Amino acid sequence: MNFFEAVEARRSVRKYRPEPVPREVIDQALQAALLAPNSSNLQPWEMYWVTSADKKARLVTACLDQSAAATAAELVVFVARTDTWRRNRDMILAALQQRGNPAPQQLNYYRKIVPLFYAHGWLGVVGLVKRLVFPIVGWFRPVPRGPFSQAQLKGTLSKTVALACENFMLAITAQGYATCPMEGFDEQRVKKILGLGGESAIVMVISVGQEDPAGVYGARLRLDPKLFVFEV
Amino acid sequence: MNFFEAVEARRSVRKYRPEPVPREVIDQALQAALLAPNSSNLQPWEMYWVTSADKKARLVTACLDQSAAATAAELVVFVARTDTWRRNRDMILAALQQRGNPAPQQLNYYRKIVPLFYAHGWLGVVGLVKRLVFPIVGWFRPVPRGPFSQAQLKGTLSKTVALACENFMLAITAQGYATCPMEGFDEQRVKKILGLGGESAIVMVISVGQEDPAGVYGARLRLDPKLFVFEV
Numbered sequence: 532m533n534f535f536e537a538v539e540a541r542r543s544v545r546k547y548r549p550e551p552v553p554r555e556v557i558d559q560a561l562q563a564a565l566l567a568p569n570s571s572n573l574q575p576w577e578m579y580w581v582t583s584a585d586k587k588a589r590l591v592t593a594c595l596d597q598s599a600a601a602t603a604a605e606l607v608v609f610v611a612r613t614d615t616w617r618r619n620r621d622m623i624l625a626a627l628q629q630r631g632n633p634a635p636q637q638l639n640y641y642r643k644i645v646p647l648f649y650a651h652g653w654l655g656v657v658g659l660v661k662r663l664v665f666p667i668v669g670w671f672r673p674v675p676r677g678p679f680s681q682a683q684l685k686g687t688l689s690k691t692v693a694l695a696c697e698n699f700m701l702a703i704t705a706q707g708y709a710t711c712p713m714e715g716f717d718e719q720r721v722k723k724i725l726g727l728g729g730e731s732a733i734v735m736v737i738s739v740g741q742e743d744p745a746g747v748y749g750a751r752l753r754l755d756p757k758l759f760v761f762e763v
Numbered sequence: 764m765n766f767f768e769a770v771e772a773r774r775s776v777r778k779y780r781p782e783p784v785p786r787e788v789i790d791q792a793l794q795a796a797l798l799a800p801n802s803s804n805l806q807p808w809e810m811y812w813v814t815s816a817d818k819k820a821r822l823v824t825a826c827l828d829q830s831a832a833a834t835a836a837e838l839v840v841f842v843a844r845t846d847t848w849r850r851n852r853d854m855i856l857a858a859l860q861q862r863g864n865p866a867p868q869q870l871n872y873y874r875k876i877v878p879l880f881y882a883h884g885w886l887g888v889v890g891l892v893k894r895l896v897f898p899i900v901g902w903f904r905p906v907p908r909g910p911f912s913q914a915q916l917k918g919t920l921s922k923t924v925a926l927a928c929e930n931f932m933l934a935i936t937a938q939g940y941a942t943c944p945m946e947g948f949d950e951q952r953v954k955k956i957l958g959l960g961g962e963s964a965i966v967m968v969i970s971v972g973q974e975d976p977a978g979v980y981g982a983r984l985r986l987d988p989k990l991f992v993f994e995v
Contacts, residue, residue: 532765532766533764533765533766534764534765534766534768534769534933534934534937535791535795535934535937536766537766538795538798538930538934539798541798541800543800559767561988561992562988563767563770565985565988565991565992566770566771566773566983566985567929568773568775568929568932568944570946572984574985574986574990574991576991577991577992577993578991578992578993579993579995580992580993580994580995581995582994582995583995586995592905593905594905595905595907615990619986619990622986623984623986626984626986627981627984630981630982634980637980669949669951673824673825673826673827673948673949673952674949675827675947675948675949675950676949676950676951677950682914685918686917686918686921687946689918689921689922689925690921690922690924690925690946690966690967691925692922693921693922693923693925693926693929694925694926694928694929694944696926697799697800697925697926697929697930698770698929698933700800701766701930701933702766702767702770705766705767712800712926714802714919714922715907716905716907717901717905717906717907717908718907718908718909719901719908720905725995734922735922748866748869749862750862751798752804752855752858752859753797753798753806754806754851754854754855754858756793756794756797758806758847758851759797759806759808759809759810760793760797760809760810760812761809761810761811761812762811762812762814763811763812763813763814763815763818763957
Protein backbone atom coordinates (compact mmCIF):
# COMPACT_ATOMS: atom_id res chain seq x y z
CA MET A 532 0.00 0.00 0.00
CA ASN A 533 1.18 3.54 -0.79
CA PHE A 534 2.36 5.43 2.28
CA PHE A 535 -0.28 8.17 2.11
CA GLU A 536 -3.03 5.60 1.48
CA ALA A 537 -1.99 3.84 4.68
CA VAL A 538 -2.14 7.12 6.64
CA GLU A 539 -5.59 7.87 5.21
CA ALA A 540 -6.91 4.33 5.73
CA ARG A 541 -5.83 3.99 9.37
CA ARG A 542 -8.72 4.44 11.77
CA SER A 543 -9.00 3.45 15.41
CA VAL A 544 -11.24 0.38 15.45
CA ARG A 545 -13.08 -0.34 18.67
CA LYS A 546 -14.76 -3.61 17.70
CA TYR A 547 -13.30 -6.39 15.58
CA ARG A 548 -14.68 -9.34 13.64
CA PRO A 549 -13.82 -12.76 15.11
CA GLU A 550 -11.45 -13.82 12.28
CA PRO A 551 -7.80 -14.35 13.24
CA VAL A 552 -4.82 -12.29 12.03
CA PRO A 553 -1.99 -14.27 10.36
CA ARG A 554 1.23 -14.40 12.38
CA GLU A 555 3.18 -12.88 9.49
CA VAL A 556 1.10 -9.70 9.64
CA ILE A 557 2.11 -9.08 13.26
CA ASP A 558 5.72 -10.13 12.60
CA GLN A 559 6.07 -7.70 9.72
CA ALA A 560 4.52 -4.86 11.72
CA LEU A 561 6.89 -5.53 14.64
CA GLN A 562 9.82 -5.41 12.21
CA ALA A 563 8.59 -2.02 10.97
CA ALA A 564 8.26 -0.85 14.59
CA LEU A 565 11.93 -1.72 15.23
CA LEU A 566 12.96 0.58 12.36
CA ALA A 567 11.54 3.74 13.96
CA PRO A 568 13.97 6.54 14.79
CA ASN A 569 14.79 6.54 18.50
CA SER A 570 16.64 8.38 21.20
CA SER A 571 20.41 8.12 20.50
CA ASN A 572 19.63 4.81 18.74
CA LEU A 573 19.60 3.15 22.16
CA GLN A 574 16.48 1.20 21.20
CA PRO A 575 14.88 1.49 24.65
CA TRP A 576 11.76 -0.41 23.63
CA GLU A 577 10.21 -3.77 24.33
CA MET A 578 7.20 -5.24 22.58
CA TYR A 579 5.14 -7.92 24.29
CA TRP A 580 2.88 -9.87 21.98
CA VAL A 581 0.46 -11.44 24.46
CA THR A 582 -0.81 -14.74 23.04
CA SER A 583 -1.28 -17.02 26.06
CA ALA A 584 -4.98 -17.33 26.88
CA ASP A 585 -4.53 -16.61 30.57
CA LYS A 586 -2.37 -13.51 30.15
CA LYS A 587 -4.58 -12.22 27.34
CA ALA A 588 -7.70 -12.48 29.48
CA ARG A 589 -5.96 -10.62 32.31
CA LEU A 590 -4.72 -7.99 29.86
CA VAL A 591 -8.26 -7.39 28.57
CA THR A 592 -9.38 -6.86 32.18
CA ALA A 593 -6.43 -4.51 32.77
CA CYS A 594 -7.58 -2.58 29.67
CA LEU A 595 -10.81 -1.94 31.59
CA ASP A 596 -12.62 -4.55 29.47
CA GLN A 597 -13.00 -2.09 26.59
CA SER A 598 -14.28 -3.74 23.41
CA ALA A 599 -11.20 -2.62 21.46
CA ALA A 600 -9.27 -5.08 23.65
CA ALA A 601 -11.95 -7.69 24.36
CA THR A 602 -12.83 -8.34 20.68
CA ALA A 603 -9.24 -8.10 19.35
CA ALA A 604 -7.50 -11.02 17.69
CA GLU A 605 -4.10 -9.86 18.99
CA LEU A 606 -2.76 -7.54 21.66
CA VAL A 607 0.73 -6.05 21.72
CA VAL A 608 2.06 -4.05 24.67
CA PHE A 609 4.68 -1.40 23.89
CA VAL A 610 7.05 -0.72 26.77
CA ALA A 611 9.79 1.88 27.41
CA ARG A 612 12.73 0.59 29.49
CA THR A 613 14.95 2.97 31.42
CA ASP A 614 17.49 0.26 32.29
CA THR A 615 18.49 -1.41 29.01
CA TRP A 616 20.57 1.51 27.73
CA ARG A 617 23.87 0.31 29.25
CA ARG A 618 23.55 -3.12 27.64
CA ASN A 619 22.45 -1.62 24.32
CA ARG A 620 25.10 1.10 24.46
CA ASP A 621 27.83 -1.53 24.98
CA MET A 622 26.48 -3.60 22.08
CA ILE A 623 26.39 -0.53 19.84
CA LEU A 624 29.97 0.39 20.79
CA ALA A 625 31.07 -3.18 20.01
CA ALA A 626 29.26 -3.11 16.65
CA LEU A 627 30.79 0.26 15.73
CA GLN A 628 34.27 -1.03 16.52
CA GLN A 629 33.65 -4.25 14.58
CA ARG A 630 32.69 -2.18 11.53
CA GLY A 631 36.08 -0.49 11.79
CA ASN A 632 37.19 3.14 11.97
CA PRO A 633 34.49 4.41 14.30
CA ALA A 634 34.34 8.22 14.47
CA PRO A 635 35.88 9.44 17.75
CA GLN A 636 32.91 11.80 18.28
CA GLN A 637 30.53 8.86 18.02
CA LEU A 638 32.46 6.80 20.60
CA ASN A 639 32.69 9.83 22.86
CA TYR A 640 28.95 10.43 22.48
CA TYR A 641 28.08 6.92 23.70
CA ARG A 642 30.73 6.87 26.42
CA LYS A 643 30.35 10.36 27.90
CA ILE A 644 27.23 12.18 26.70
CA VAL A 645 24.74 9.33 26.91
CA PRO A 646 25.42 8.55 30.62
CA LEU A 647 25.04 12.25 31.37
CA PHE A 648 21.36 12.01 30.47
CA TYR A 649 20.56 8.36 31.15
CA ALA A 650 22.22 7.80 34.54
CA HIS A 651 20.83 9.55 37.59
CA GLY A 652 22.95 8.00 40.30
CA TRP A 653 22.08 6.47 43.61
CA LEU A 654 18.63 7.73 44.72
CA GLY A 655 18.74 10.18 41.84
CA VAL A 656 21.46 12.27 43.50
CA VAL A 657 23.39 12.82 40.26
CA GLY A 658 20.15 13.82 38.53
CA LEU A 659 19.42 16.29 41.31
CA VAL A 660 22.82 17.92 40.87
CA LYS A 661 22.14 18.19 37.14
CA ARG A 662 18.77 19.76 37.87
CA LEU A 663 20.54 22.42 39.89
CA VAL A 664 23.54 23.01 37.62
CA PHE A 665 21.99 22.96 34.13
CA PRO A 666 19.53 25.83 34.72
CA ILE A 667 22.38 28.01 36.00
CA VAL A 668 24.50 27.28 32.93
CA GLY A 669 21.30 27.82 30.94
CA TRP A 670 21.33 31.50 31.87
CA PHE A 671 24.43 31.94 29.76
CA ARG A 672 24.05 29.49 26.91
CA PRO A 673 21.58 26.92 25.51
CA VAL A 674 21.49 23.67 27.50
CA PRO A 675 19.29 20.58 27.48
CA ARG A 676 16.61 20.80 30.20
CA GLY A 677 16.47 17.08 30.92
CA PRO A 678 16.08 14.20 31.37
CA PHE A 679 17.43 14.67 34.90
CA SER A 680 15.38 12.04 36.73
CA GLN A 681 13.97 8.57 36.26
CA ALA A 682 10.50 10.08 35.72
CA GLN A 683 11.77 12.50 33.06
CA LEU A 684 13.71 9.70 31.37
CA LYS A 685 10.51 7.65 31.18
CA GLY A 686 8.88 10.60 29.42
CA THR A 687 11.72 10.94 26.90
CA LEU A 688 11.81 7.23 26.14
CA SER A 689 8.03 6.94 25.93
CA LYS A 690 8.09 9.44 23.05
CA THR A 691 10.61 7.26 21.25
CA VAL A 692 8.49 4.18 21.78
CA ALA A 693 5.45 6.05 20.45
CA LEU A 694 7.32 6.53 17.16
CA ALA A 695 7.60 2.74 16.96
CA CYS A 696 3.90 2.39 17.85
CA GLU A 697 2.95 4.53 14.84
CA ASN A 698 5.11 2.42 12.52
CA PHE A 699 3.40 -0.68 13.92
CA MET A 700 -0.12 0.67 13.41
CA LEU A 701 0.50 1.90 9.88
CA ALA A 702 2.18 -1.42 9.02
CA ILE A 703 -0.91 -3.30 10.17
CA THR A 704 -3.12 -0.97 8.10
CA ALA A 705 -0.86 -1.41 5.06
CA GLN A 706 -1.52 -5.16 5.32
CA GLY A 707 -5.31 -4.74 5.41
CA TYR A 708 -5.95 -5.15 9.12
CA ALA A 709 -6.97 -2.65 11.78
CA THR A 710 -5.66 -1.37 15.11
CA CYS A 711 -6.65 0.61 18.17
CA PRO A 712 -4.06 2.32 20.38
CA MET A 713 -5.20 2.19 24.01
CA GLU A 714 -4.10 4.46 26.84
CA GLY A 715 -7.02 3.57 29.09
CA PHE A 716 -5.48 0.73 31.08
CA ASP A 717 -4.30 -0.08 34.57
CA GLU A 718 -0.54 0.30 34.27
CA GLN A 719 0.16 -1.53 37.55
CA ARG A 720 -1.83 -4.56 36.44
CA VAL A 721 -0.31 -4.59 32.94
CA LYS A 722 3.17 -4.53 34.49
CA LYS A 723 2.26 -7.37 36.81
CA ILE A 724 1.08 -9.51 33.89
CA LEU A 725 4.37 -8.90 32.06
CA GLY A 726 6.61 -9.19 35.13
CA LEU A 727 7.83 -5.60 34.81
CA GLY A 728 8.63 -3.06 37.52
CA GLY A 729 9.67 0.51 38.13
CA GLU A 730 12.29 0.38 35.35
CA SER A 731 9.49 0.23 32.76
CA ALA A 732 6.70 2.45 31.48
CA ILE A 733 3.75 0.98 29.62
CA VAL A 734 3.50 3.31 26.63
CA MET A 735 0.52 1.86 24.80
CA VAL A 736 -1.46 -1.31 24.37
CA ILE A 737 -2.31 -1.81 20.71
CA SER A 738 -5.04 -4.19 19.61
CA VAL A 739 -5.15 -5.76 16.15
CA GLY A 740 -7.92 -7.46 14.21
CA GLN A 741 -10.22 -7.41 11.24
CA GLU A 742 -12.34 -4.28 11.28
CA ASP A 743 -15.99 -4.63 12.19
CA PRO A 744 -17.64 -1.62 10.48
CA ALA A 745 -19.53 -0.98 13.74
CA GLY A 746 -16.14 -0.52 15.41
CA VAL A 747 -15.42 2.75 13.62
CA TYR A 748 -17.19 5.72 15.17
CA GLY A 749 -18.40 7.59 12.08
CA ALA A 750 -16.43 9.60 9.53
CA ARG A 751 -13.02 10.85 10.60
CA LEU A 752 -13.37 13.99 12.70
CA ARG A 753 -10.42 16.37 12.43
CA LEU A 754 -10.65 20.02 13.44
CA ASP A 755 -9.46 22.89 11.21
CA PRO A 756 -5.69 22.57 10.53
CA LYS A 757 -5.45 26.35 11.11
CA LEU A 758 -5.91 25.63 14.81
CA PHE A 759 -2.75 23.53 14.88
CA VAL A 760 -0.31 24.50 12.13
CA PHE A 761 1.52 27.84 12.28
CA GLU A 762 4.18 29.32 10.05
CA VAL A 763 6.28 31.65 12.16
CA MET B 764 6.22 5.23 -2.24
CA ASN B 765 5.11 1.92 -0.74
CA PHE B 766 4.64 2.09 3.05
CA PHE B 767 7.34 -0.46 3.89
CA GLU B 768 9.77 1.17 1.46
CA ALA B 769 9.27 4.47 3.31
CA VAL B 770 9.98 2.78 6.66
CA GLU B 771 13.13 1.18 5.26
CA ALA B 772 14.30 4.35 3.50
CA ARG B 773 13.92 6.68 6.48
CA ARG B 774 17.25 7.44 8.14
CA SER B 775 18.18 10.24 10.51
CA VAL B 776 20.19 12.70 8.43
CA ARG B 777 22.58 14.95 10.33
CA LYS B 778 23.83 17.05 7.43
CA TYR B 779 21.83 18.31 4.48
CA ARG B 780 22.66 19.62 1.02
CA PRO B 781 21.92 23.33 0.51
CA GLU B 782 18.98 22.81 -1.93
CA PRO B 783 15.56 23.99 -0.73
CA VAL B 784 12.52 21.80 -0.03
CA PRO B 785 9.33 22.70 -1.94
CA ARG B 786 6.53 24.10 0.24
CA GLU B 787 4.15 21.36 -0.91
CA VAL B 788 6.42 18.67 0.55
CA ILE B 789 6.15 20.18 4.03
CA ASP B 790 2.43 20.90 3.62
CA GLN B 791 1.67 17.32 2.66
CA ALA B 792 3.74 15.96 5.56
CA LEU B 793 1.93 18.26 8.01
CA GLN B 794 -1.40 16.99 6.67
CA ALA B 795 -0.23 13.41 7.26
CA ALA B 796 0.85 14.39 10.79
CA LEU B 797 -2.67 15.67 11.54
CA LEU B 798 -4.11 12.25 10.66
CA ALA B 799 -2.23 10.40 13.41
CA PRO B 800 -4.28 8.65 16.08
CA ASN B 801 -4.38 10.71 19.25
CA SER B 802 -5.57 10.75 22.83
CA SER B 803 -9.41 10.80 22.82
CA ASN B 804 -9.17 12.56 19.43
CA LEU B 805 -8.58 15.83 21.31
CA GLN B 806 -5.81 16.75 18.87
CA PRO B 807 -3.57 18.30 21.55
CA TRP B 808 -0.83 19.14 19.08
CA GLU B 809 0.63 22.26 17.52
CA MET B 810 3.17 22.36 14.71
CA TYR B 811 5.36 25.42 14.24
CA TRP B 812 7.02 25.66 10.87
CA VAL B 813 9.77 28.17 11.57
CA THR B 814 10.55 30.09 8.35
CA SER B 815 11.47 33.62 9.49
CA ALA B 816 15.24 34.11 9.28
CA ASP B 817 15.53 35.53 12.77
CA LYS B 818 13.50 32.85 14.54
CA LYS B 819 15.20 30.11 12.53
CA ALA B 820 18.67 31.32 13.54
CA ARG B 821 17.61 31.41 17.19
CA LEU B 822 16.07 27.93 16.87
CA VAL B 823 19.32 26.52 15.47
CA THR B 824 21.15 27.99 18.50
CA ALA B 825 18.50 26.50 20.82
CA CYS B 826 19.13 23.14 19.13
CA LEU B 827 22.72 23.48 20.43
CA ASP B 828 23.94 24.38 16.93
CA GLN B 829 23.90 20.74 15.86
CA SER B 830 24.46 20.32 12.12
CA ALA B 831 21.13 18.49 11.73
CA ALA B 832 19.52 21.85 12.53
CA ALA B 833 22.13 24.26 11.16
CA THR B 834 22.25 22.75 7.66
CA ALA B 835 18.50 22.03 7.39
CA ALA B 836 16.31 23.67 4.77
CA GLU B 837 13.29 23.59 7.10
CA LEU B 838 12.61 23.20 10.81
CA VAL B 839 9.29 22.19 12.33
CA VAL B 840 8.66 22.20 16.08
CA PHE B 841 6.10 19.71 17.40
CA VAL B 842 4.36 20.85 20.57
CA ALA B 843 1.95 19.19 23.03
CA ARG B 844 -0.58 21.56 24.59
CA THR B 845 -2.26 20.76 27.88
CA ASP B 846 -4.75 23.62 27.60
CA THR B 847 -6.47 23.28 24.22
CA TRP B 848 -8.57 20.26 25.16
CA ARG B 849 -11.58 22.29 26.37
CA ARG B 850 -11.79 24.28 23.12
CA ASN B 851 -11.25 21.15 21.02
CA ARG B 852 -13.65 19.11 23.13
CA ASP B 853 -16.39 21.72 22.64
CA MET B 854 -15.73 21.80 18.89
CA ILE B 855 -15.89 18.00 18.71
CA LEU B 856 -19.16 17.94 20.68
CA ALA B 857 -20.60 20.58 18.30
CA ALA B 858 -19.47 18.58 15.26
CA LEU B 859 -20.95 15.35 16.64
CA GLN B 860 -24.28 17.04 17.25
CA GLN B 861 -24.25 18.63 13.80
CA ARG B 862 -23.77 15.19 12.25
CA GLY B 863 -26.95 14.12 14.02
CA ASN B 864 -27.79 11.26 16.40
CA PRO B 865 -24.60 11.31 18.46
CA ALA B 866 -24.22 8.21 20.64
CA PRO B 867 -25.04 9.08 24.28
CA GLN B 868 -21.89 7.23 25.43
CA GLN B 869 -19.77 9.40 23.16
CA LEU B 870 -21.30 12.64 24.52
CA ASN B 871 -20.91 11.36 28.05
CA TYR B 872 -17.29 10.45 27.36
CA TYR B 873 -16.38 13.98 26.27
CA ARG B 874 -18.49 15.67 28.97
CA LYS B 875 -17.61 13.52 32.00
CA ILE B 876 -14.68 11.18 31.42
CA VAL B 877 -12.36 13.55 29.55
CA PRO B 878 -12.37 16.26 32.29
CA LEU B 879 -11.65 13.54 34.85
CA PHE B 880 -8.22 13.04 33.30
CA TYR B 881 -7.51 16.43 31.70
CA ALA B 882 -8.54 18.83 34.47
CA HIS B 883 -6.48 18.98 37.65
CA GLY B 884 -8.14 21.86 39.43
CA TRP B 885 -6.75 24.91 41.12
CA LEU B 886 -3.09 24.26 42.04
CA GLY B 887 -3.59 20.63 41.05
CA VAL B 888 -5.83 19.94 44.04
CA VAL B 889 -8.31 17.81 42.09
CA GLY B 890 -5.41 15.86 40.62
CA LEU B 891 -4.02 15.26 44.09
CA VAL B 892 -7.35 13.86 45.26
CA LYS B 893 -7.37 11.55 42.25
CA ARG B 894 -3.82 10.46 43.04
CA LEU B 895 -5.02 9.43 46.48
CA VAL B 896 -8.35 7.87 45.53
CA PHE B 897 -7.51 5.93 42.37
CA PRO B 898 -4.81 3.69 43.95
CA ILE B 899 -7.23 2.74 46.73
CA VAL B 900 -9.95 1.80 44.23
CA GLY B 901 -7.16 0.06 42.29
CA TRP B 902 -6.77 -2.50 45.06
CA PHE B 903 -10.20 -3.83 44.17
CA ARG B 904 -10.50 -3.36 40.42
CA PRO B 905 -8.53 -2.12 37.39
CA VAL B 906 -8.24 1.68 37.23
CA PRO B 907 -6.27 4.13 35.12
CA ARG B 908 -3.11 5.27 36.93
CA GLY B 909 -3.08 8.76 35.45
CA PRO B 910 -2.75 11.40 34.19
CA PHE B 911 -3.39 13.01 37.58
CA SER B 912 -1.18 16.09 37.25
CA GLN B 913 -0.08 18.65 34.69
CA ALA B 914 3.31 16.89 34.41
CA GLN B 915 1.69 13.50 33.82
CA LEU B 916 -0.68 15.03 31.27
CA LYS B 917 2.29 16.45 29.38
CA GLY B 918 3.73 12.93 29.26
CA THR B 919 0.49 11.45 27.93
CA LEU B 920 0.03 14.14 25.30
CA SER B 921 3.70 14.04 24.25
CA LYS B 922 3.23 10.40 23.28
CA THR B 923 0.28 11.38 21.11
CA VAL B 924 2.29 14.13 19.44
CA ALA B 925 5.12 11.65 18.80
CA LEU B 926 2.68 9.57 16.74
CA ALA B 927 2.15 12.66 14.56
CA CYS B 928 5.93 13.21 14.38
CA GLU B 929 6.41 9.73 12.91
CA ASN B 930 3.73 10.34 10.27
CA PHE B 931 5.48 13.59 9.41
CA MET B 932 8.93 12.00 9.06
CA LEU B 933 7.70 9.07 6.98
CA ALA B 934 5.71 11.47 4.78
CA ILE B 935 8.85 13.49 4.10
CA THR B 936 10.75 10.29 3.25
CA ALA B 937 7.93 9.13 0.96
CA GLN B 938 8.41 12.36 -0.99
CA GLY B 939 12.17 11.84 -1.41
CA TYR B 940 13.48 14.18 1.28
CA ALA B 941 15.14 13.47 4.61
CA THR B 942 14.55 14.30 8.29
CA CYS B 943 16.22 14.26 11.66
CA PRO B 944 14.21 14.19 14.90
CA MET B 945 16.02 16.20 17.57
CA GLU B 946 15.60 15.92 21.32
CA GLY B 947 18.84 17.71 22.12
CA PHE B 948 17.55 21.27 22.47
CA ASP B 949 17.03 23.92 25.11
CA GLU B 950 13.30 23.65 25.80
CA GLN B 951 13.14 27.01 27.59
CA ARG B 952 14.71 28.82 24.66
CA VAL B 953 12.54 27.03 22.09
CA LYS B 954 9.44 28.01 24.05
CA LYS B 955 10.58 31.60 24.22
CA ILE B 956 11.08 31.73 20.43
CA LEU B 957 7.54 30.42 19.91
CA GLY B 958 5.93 32.47 22.69
CA LEU B 959 4.86 29.37 24.61
CA GLY B 960 4.75 28.77 28.35
CA GLY B 961 4.04 26.16 31.01
CA GLU B 962 0.94 24.92 29.18
CA SER B 963 3.17 23.46 26.45
CA ALA B 964 5.79 20.75 26.07
CA ILE B 965 8.24 20.79 23.18
CA VAL B 966 8.05 17.21 21.98
CA MET B 967 10.54 17.24 19.14
CA VAL B 968 12.21 19.55 16.66
CA ILE B 969 12.31 17.92 13.22
CA SER B 970 14.65 19.15 10.52
CA VAL B 971 13.99 18.56 6.83
CA GLY B 972 16.24 18.77 3.79
CA GLN B 973 17.94 16.97 0.96
CA GLU B 974 20.20 14.25 2.28
CA ASP B 975 23.94 14.82 2.14
CA PRO B 976 25.39 11.26 2.06
CA ALA B 977 27.91 12.39 4.70
CA GLY B 978 24.92 13.12 6.97
CA VAL B 979 24.06 9.46 7.45
CA TYR B 980 26.25 7.71 10.00
CA GLY B 981 26.97 4.40 8.27
CA ALA B 982 24.67 1.45 7.65
CA ARG B 983 21.61 1.19 9.87
CA LEU B 984 22.53 -0.30 13.23
CA ARG B 985 19.74 -2.27 14.85
CA LEU B 986 20.35 -4.80 17.63
CA ASP B 987 18.93 -8.34 17.60
CA PRO B 988 15.08 -8.22 17.61
CA LYS B 989 15.15 -11.06 20.18
CA LEU B 990 16.28 -8.45 22.71
CA PHE B 991 13.08 -6.47 22.23
CA VAL B 992 10.21 -8.65 20.99
CA PHE B 993 8.65 -11.23 23.29
CA GLU B 994 5.71 -13.55 22.77
CA VAL B 995 4.20 -14.24 26.17
